[in-house]
Amino acid sequence: MPIVSTQHIDVAAGCLPTHQLLNVSGERTPDEELDHHLTGLTEQDLADFLRDMVVLRRLDNEATALQRQGQLGLWAPLLGQEAAQIGSIRATEDTDFIFPSYREHGVAWARGVKAEDLLSVWRGATASGWDPHEVNIACQQIVIGSQALHAAGYGMGIKFDGGKEVAVAYFGDGATSQGDVNEALVFAASYQAPVLFFCQNNQWAISEPVGLQSRTQIADRASGFGVKTWRVDGNDVLAVYAATKAALAHARHGLGPTFIEAVTYRMGSHTTADDPTRYRKDEQVEQWRAKDPIDRLVNHLTVLGADVQSYQQRAQNAADKLAAELREAITTMPDPEPHELFDHVYAEEHEPSRRERDTYLQYLTNFQDGGL
Template sequence: MSTHLDPITVTATGLDQPASLIDPQGRRVSDPHLAPYAAAVTFEQLLGLLRDMVVLRRLDAEGVALQRQGQLGLWAPCQGQEAAQIGSARALRDDDVVFPSYRETGVMLARGAKPGDYVRMWRGEEGASYDPAVMHMAPLQIIIGAQTLHAVGYALGIVHDGSDQVAITYFGDGATSQGDVNEAMVFASSYRAPVVFICQNNHWAISEPVAVQSQYPIAGRAPGFGIPCMRVDGNDVLACFAATRWALEQARNGSPAFLELVTYRMGPHTTADDPTRYRDPAELEYWRGKDPLARLETLLRAEGVLTDEIAAGFAAEAEESAMQMRAACLSMSTREPLAVFDGVYAEPHTGIAEEREAFARYLASFEEV
């Protein structure tokens, strides 16, 4: 690959105020940058986006319940971030490849996850949480920001293959302080990798507010790397859909792109976290007024598209999906603890044998107590 690069025309949109197409009151608003990418979206498609968000919120609640009941070791809630995940993921092509963090339950839903896929990893069962080759989605990544490097590497492979696929990577506002994310952006810009960086700015990196991560809109960092960007209302599913279409267009035309989807984490960072220790209840209530489901529902009811019957159907589908996820979780058969050493090497290995013996002694210590 040649290292000679043409000058990059860098654009930055919505840095003062996140761009939107549906305001918190459920009214359509205009945005000159986003409008062309949403012009062909039908009411039927908007109903589909609402259905996805309703199902996602119910799946997320069930994940929390399963963890509280001891069926999962951990769960990373995404309540409040439904529009950012569903809107962006539904804009992708089936053959585009996603590199998620650990909170992208909605992206999994949009990529066709099966009931057991949502819980397998969080339960600690064998294998990935789903088949990456089938879903065109890498396994959930718990190491903060590492997936951005994987996405750029894959995107370079796309270039060498001569394909017009795009690699998409998701991460939170806190991850932007990690070296991995910045290094990935440097490499993507230098080699014009077809990758879209999607930062879900949910305002809290565990217990640290976003102001600790950046005194300036996070999207504003991208032009410094030579990457065009948009800052979008992450609770507006139509705006997220349109912005992702714009970003994909940039990537397919030879430039990486960066989206900051400004949203809010309504629940804890994970089920191991207690947000009441660091978050003002008034802030939570403020963001409840920007609920992504409520604003789209308000718009669709005002347009006469969403009826009580349709809404009830979405709720019933969401409940059925949650029950299927629960059934899949409870039916899983956990391997014996020592089986974790099986298949590590094709041939016997003294190091593994020693570790197996040490772990067996550790497990036996609980029996003695």
């Protein structure tokens, strides 16, 4: 099989503009289409966005460190994607149901999932860290793109029941090449279901650059399905928030599904089992470091004349508190008993599963009292 070079890939210019409301210096840029979706947003709301992103970055750093220390089996870092996650989830209603991938830790945390419950799955202490119906967010999906189908089906149910909620599916740029995502777009568009497909284009599908799998903007792919689409600067929390508000309103009012491409960058590794230095250049990483979403919001608050130092201190205090509580919870979390692997495979007693459990438990007795 010939090897396709990942260097100098030409990507055709898309037909959609990339909305940006805050430039890198934190200066506000007008946007006729999105500005009115920021109506009512206060300085305190911006300070809350800052706190959320700082806490989320600390959660991500702590989880990465815990994995390196053997406390977690694996972790999928989100460094650099804080604005895309916080800006979008803070625009939703509590009744909207969220279907995340394996990297939406900030989305889950902002929805009310405790950090230790989020990490317990990656520790292997539980198969599901929370009850989805308590916080209206499904458990993280490892199978690439399948959550898009779940969201489409849920959205069709909302449509048939006459509800006003929206189903929101999160996925990365790589998932847009999966059949599941494309099939979900077909069903959602055909039935005009209230679904928001939110793509965090972090430039890399593991080691594959986005330009290799999509020779045009990802947003153009969604437009091809007849879905109303926005493309935004994913490191601009205001642009993400406003576009999500617009997309949700469109879907909520019976106008059909929507799609957002949030253009951001995965500053860390794909997972803690990945070495990104093998496939990307330091120069590119540094270019994106200058677009840091937290720094940009700090710059904006400074431009507004806000008491930035107090907001930063509040955010740091919240991050320190979460980090201490999270580390205590994870390092003292008991391991599950072996039989628990079989407890919830079926809703009712299942004879083959019971036999497998008994055989496995009998096998483990061979290692007791000086056995094998």
